[in-house]
Amino acid sequence: MLRITAGKLANAMRGTVGVTSSRIAAVRCLHGTEESAEEFDKRYEKYFAREGIDGWEIRKGMNDLLGMDLVPSPKIIESGLRACRRVNDIALAIRWLEGCKDKCGDQKATLYPYLLEKITPTLKELGVPTIEELGYDKPELALKSVYDI
Incomplete structure (x- = not known):
């Protein structure tokens, strides 16, 4: 009830003050x-x-990225891996x-092999296995499809 009333009040204020979404967007574009x-x-x-740097700050930076x-970029990935190693x-x-x-999304077939190619020397240097080496790229306990039975 309070949320509905606050929403109606905000809409009424927006109309009287004359603030539009385009003005808000323009202000945001000018910032930074x-x-x-x-x-x-x-x-x-x-x-x-x-x-x-500690583990929490590393996680924060990675989550932000x-x-x-x-x-x-491969440079950032390598830097994050080195921080994890430290x-x-x-x-x-x-x-x-x-x-x-x-993050490679639908370009995994092209982007991910490129990234692996660039960061492989760092992975070897730090002793970090790839996802494929660990077998994490395939589901371990996935059920067979009922259509394949």
Whole structure:
């Protein structure tokens, strides 16, 4: 009841004050600065390379990246893997690889092999297995389809 009343009041205020969604969008566009892809990569590489970073901060950075509409570059992925290694969290490193694979979306057949090719030396250096080496790419307990029986 209160939510409905508050919604109606907000709509009435919007009409009297004259604030439209296009004005709100224009204000949001003016906020902040544009940053190039290189600057973006450097910012996250620097974030993961910080001295004294802990597991929570690594997870925060990874969740922020995976929440964006992009596939992280190999440099960022490597930086995240190195941060996981510094805190000795292999589970987080594998989750990071899974999240990056997921972000490839319908381009998994082309993007994910490219990413693996670029980050394989780092994976070998850090001793982190790939998802395929662990067998996590195939469901372990999946039931057979009833149509295949």
